[in-house]
Amino acid sequence: MSARLAPSDLRRVLARLLFVQATLNRRGMQNIGVLHALDAAAAKLSREPLALLSRHNDHFNTNPNAVPIVVGSVLRIEEDGLATAPVPIARFKQAACSALAATGDVLMVGGLKPLALTLAVVSAIYSFSTGLVAIVVLYNAALLAGRAWGLRFGYARGWGIVDAFTGPRVQRVVMLARILAAFAGGAMVAVMARRTFAASWADVALLAAATLAAGIAIKRGLNVARIAIVLFPLVVLVAMLVK
Amino acid sequence: MPDLLLIAVIAGILAIDDRAGWQSLLGEPVFSSLIVGWVAGAMAPALQVGVVLQLAWLSIGAARGTRRPHTLLGGIVGAASTALVLAHDSDARTTVVVAAGVLAGLVAAELGAVALRATGTLRERWLGTFTLPSNTHDASRKLSMTVIGAALLVGIVDFVLVLLMIPLGERMVRLFEARLGVGGGAGAAWWLVAVSAIGVAAVVRAFGTRVLVRFLAAGAAAVLLVGWLR
Numbered sequence: 001m002s003a004r005l006a007p008s009d010l011r012r013v014l015a016r017l018l019f020v021q022a023t024l025n026r027r028g029m030q031n032i033g034v035l036h037a038l039d040a041a042a043a044k045l046s047r048e049p050l051a052l053l054s055r056h057n058d059h060f061n062t063n064p065n066a067v068p069i070v071v072g073s074v075l076r077i078e079e080d081g082l083a084t085a086p087v088p089i090a091r092f093k094q095a096a097c098s099a100l101a102a103t104g105d106v107l108m109v110g111g112l113k114p115l116a117l118t119l120a121v122v123s124a125i126y127s128f129s130t131g132l133v134a135i136v137v138l139y140n141a142a143l144l145a146g147r148a149w150g151l152r153f154g155y156a157r158g159w160g161i162v163d164a165f166t167g168p169r170v171q172r173v174v175m176l177a178r179i180l181a182a183f184a185g186g187a188m189v190a191v192m193a194r195r196t197f198a199a200s201w202a203d204v205a206l207l208a209a210a211t212l213a214a215g216i217a218i219k220r221g222l223n224v225a226r227i228a229i230v231l232f233p234l235v236v237l238v239a240m241l242v243k
Numbered sequence: 244m245p246d247l248l249l250i251a252v253i254a255g256i257l258a259i260d261d262r263a264g265w266q267s268l269l270g271e272p273v274f275s276s277l278i279v280g281w282v283a284g285a286m287a288p289a290l291q292v293g294v295v296l297q298l299a300w301l302s303i304g305a306a307r308g309t310r311r312p313h314t315l316l317g318g319i320v321g322a323a324s325t326a327l328v329l330a331h332d333s334d335a336r337t338t339v340v341v342a343a344g345v346l347a348g349l350v351a352a353e354l355g356a357v358a359l360r361a362t363g364t365l366r367e368r369w370l371g372t373f374t375l376p377s378n379t380h381d382a383s384r385k386l387s388m389t390v391i392g393a394a395l396l397v398g399i400v401d402f403v404l405v406l407l408m409i410p411l412g413e414r415m416v417r418l419f420e421a422r423l424g425v426g427g428g429a430g431a432a433w434w435l436v437a438v439s440a441i442g443v444a445a446v447v448r449a450f451g452t453r454v455l456v457r458f459l460a461a462g463a464a465a466v467l468l469v470g471w472l473r
Contacts, residue, residue: 012398017278022263022395032373033394036386045377050379057375064266105264113268117297120273121442124294127287134275140267179458182450186443186462189443193463196436203436210440211447218441219318220449225299225312228438229349232342236423239430 005075005155007043012040013071014151015113020067029061045078046062052078058090062097063104068147071098072154073161080158096162103165103174111177112139122191251405253278254319258401261315263394272296272318272348272415279289279319282448283326287338292321292344295435298442299349313355316404321348323405324412328420332419335420343419345438347412355404366393 019205035053042049062070070093077089085092116139123131154161164170196203217224261270266276276293281285298341300314324457329335367464373389376382450459 015254016390018265019263019390019394021266022259022397023370023373025367025373027367027371029371031385032370032389035375037392039383039386046334050375050377050382053375053382107313110449116268116300117271117273118446120268120271121294121297121301124290124297125274125275127290129277129286129290132274134315136268136274142263143265143267166245171468178450178455182455182458183465184346184466185450186445186459188462188468189446189459190463192439192443194466202286205431205432206436207440210437211443214444218444220435224444225349226274226353228299228441229346229353231437232346233433233435234437236427236430240424240426241434243426243427 004079005044009041009044010072010075010151010155013037013075014068014148016040017068017147017151021064028059029055029063031060032205034060036073038074040221041075045075054137055089056093056095060093060097060235063108064100065143065147066104066150068151069100069154069161069165072151072156072157074154076085076155076158086159092159092162100164101161103170105117107174107177109159111174111181112142115177115184118181118188122184122188125195128218159204189202244347247303247323247406247409249282250279250319250323250409251402253282254405255308255318258315259394259398263397266289270315270318272300272314272322275315275318276322281327281433283323284299284330285326287303288329288344289326290320291337291341292317292325292348294343295341295438296321296348296352298445300352301346301442301445306359310356310360310465312349312360313404314352316355316408317348317350319351319405320408320412321345324348324416325348327409327413330417332420334429339428339431340416342435343416345435346419347415350415351408354408358404359400362396366396380409388461422469423465461466 001057016039017033019031020037023032023036024030027031032035034170038053039049042052046052056074058071073096074093076090082089091195105153116135120132120135123129125133153164157164193204193207196207214224217227257270257275257278260267269278272291272293273290273411275297276289276296277286280289280293282287296318297312300312300317321344324347325340328340329337330357370389370393419427419431447459450456
């Protein structure tokens with residue numbers, strides 16, 4: 001009944017998935033973005049594309065980088081037909097989204113993003129613009145390649161994606177990203193300490209005291225950026241009195 | 244004025260990337276300040292502002308009971324205010340201008356978060372009531388128009404916010420530069436060190452866990468060793 005999707009169809013789906021966050025809303029979260037992506041292939045998957053879209057017009061929420069994996073698997077499941085489905089597709093999507101959201105958040109927010117940003121800060125401290133450009137190019141290449149791979153992987157595996165992403169292999173990749181981010185974070189702290197040390201001992205003491213105070217504030221859940229705004233006139237006033 | 248318009252257009256594009264697109268990181272202050280500084284003709288000081296703002300917002304996740312600041316807006320307003328002042332006044336004290344730019348960026352980010360809340364409510368009303376039309380062709384068209392419209396809305400909101408806030412930021416930077424004496428200048432430098440410390444604290448807190456702390460220490464030791472050998 002239905003023809004297999006061509007690589008060009010998957011590319012169209014992927015291009016639309018890049019803007020999945022545009023229509024993020026509280027009621028359905030990423031549902032409109034996902035429907036928009038499915039719409040690019042719906043006519044090839046079903047004789048009734050509208051019925052296919054209506055089936056998926058429900059709540060959808062996961063890490064944006066994991067959306068292509070789930071959408072890829074949905075495309076495969078729809079292509080194979082729902083008659084032999086082991087569980088309702090809505091339940092499958094919910095399970096896949098939950099599993100991938102946790103992994104995706106830890107990988108991106110806890111690993112790759114801090115890694116890129118701390119390396120960028122170190123490059124910027126040394127006014128190394130080429131380093132900044134290289135970081136942004138590498139990060140985006142990895143991001144886009146990861147999303148393209150995710151869509152192909154999901155389309156190849158169909159129902160099997162949840163098992164693939166809850167195994168130890170994925171956890172090892174996430175841990176490696178966290179380790180690299182921690183290493184880069186340590187390097188950033190040392191670079192800042194060295195530069196402050198080169199300025200004066202007073203600045204080293206100020207950096208240490210401010211780090212301690214900021215650490216306590218972050219631990220207590222306070223908005224440190226707002227505290228910094230309030231501190232500006234105070235610090236300037238103290239300095240004017242001292243000088 | 245042409246610089247201001249160009250920066251506002253860049254802000255709109257970066258906002259689409261950051262909140263509607265694939266989040267390329269170009270909207271982060273450390274990268275956006277490089278672009279803004281290049282456009283305004285004062286890349287180095289703009290980048291200094293970007294670094295400090297990035298460090299201030301490096302703590303992962305929003306603080307308890309508060310809204311996340313609008314970091315994209317803050318980064319662009321802070322860097323642009325600094326770069327535009329220094330590009331036209333070479334006698335200005337860089338440290339004071341950079342500190343005032345960082346302050347302008349922090350304030351703009353907080354105000355931007357409030358503005359986003361208002362536009363976010365309108366957006367929710369629009370997207371929250373989305374229904375699929377009963378015809379395939381109409382459904383395809385409505386989906387495409389909704390995505391394009393939502394992305395454009397994000398860009399236009401930030402374009403307008405930047406257009407409004409940069410002149411205020413620039414005025415604030417000029418005011419501080421004119422009013423802060425020698426003591427005030429020293430205070431601005433101290434404040435910059437204190438704000439940068441937020442980033443250090445955030446990194447130590449994020450990676451100071453039992454498993455990761457050794458890698459944090461290894462990274463620091465590697466930099467210190469390379470510095471000592473050189």
